[in-house]
Amino acid sequence: MTITPIAETKNASKTYKSGDTVILALKTTSITINKGELVLLLGPSGSGKTTLLSLLGCVIYASEGEVFLSNQSINELTDKELCDMRLREIGFVFQNYNLVSPLSALENVMLPLQLRGKGRGESREQAIEALTLVGMEDRMRNTPRKLSGGQQQRVAIARALVNNPSLILCDEPTASLDPKSVVYIMDRFRKLAYDGRTIVIVTHDMRLVPYADRIYEVDNGNVKKTDKSNFQIN
Secondary structure, three states, rough: OOOOOOEEEEEEEEEEEEEOOEEEEEEEEEEEOOOOOEEEEEEEOOHHHHHHHHOOOOOOOOEEEEEOOOOOHHHOOOOOHHHHHHHHHHHEEOOOOOOOOOOOHHHHHHHHHHOOOOHHHHHHHHHHHHHHHHOHHHHHOOOOOHHOOHHHHHHHHHHHHHHHHHHEEEOOOOOOOHHHHHHHHHHHHHHHHHHHOOOEEEEHHHHHHHHHHHHHHHHOOOEEOOOOOOOOOO
8 A cells, every 4th residue: 555645744843932932832843644544633732733733734834844745845835825735735624613604504615616716606516515425415505603513513524625635634623512423523534534535633532532543642842653552432
């Protein structure tokens, strides 16, 4: 089986300045995320895991070192090129869903396609397919306020998938979900990974551990690979 790297950090770190204070959010880190993997980044709040996710997602630049997406160094890209790459290659699923309130579920999922210049008809067709994949085809005309938290998260996942990205990044996607919704969403992510998509999830939710191919623990800016056997799952 051929192993294909999708996202990599090579000796990458991230610091922020607050007045005269320098905050080291992520210490020197080198990891590789491969095609078809479901990877968890585990750690407490403020540990640096969201910073690592933001580097992998080309949302921020590394202060030191390099970040690669599909073998392209993002250090060499302009802001516009970086924006285009995010839109084309990456799907984001946020903890608070980030759906546009006045728009229906269908219109929310159509947005990334329309931003890429696709026509309304084509965007609508692809959005319906994405909503059907997550079991939301019967609620696609509903606005977010008429959807439960679990339903909103499914719409957010459909929006992340609609551009057919190679990399899907999720920030605490199950934090507020009931056990049934967690199983539903993680089963869909597992199938997507099996079909060749790459999923990276920032979480402190131990219910997700059995679904992972690889796990990294992040603590105080340090990143280390760990094994499932280190976690006791109830």
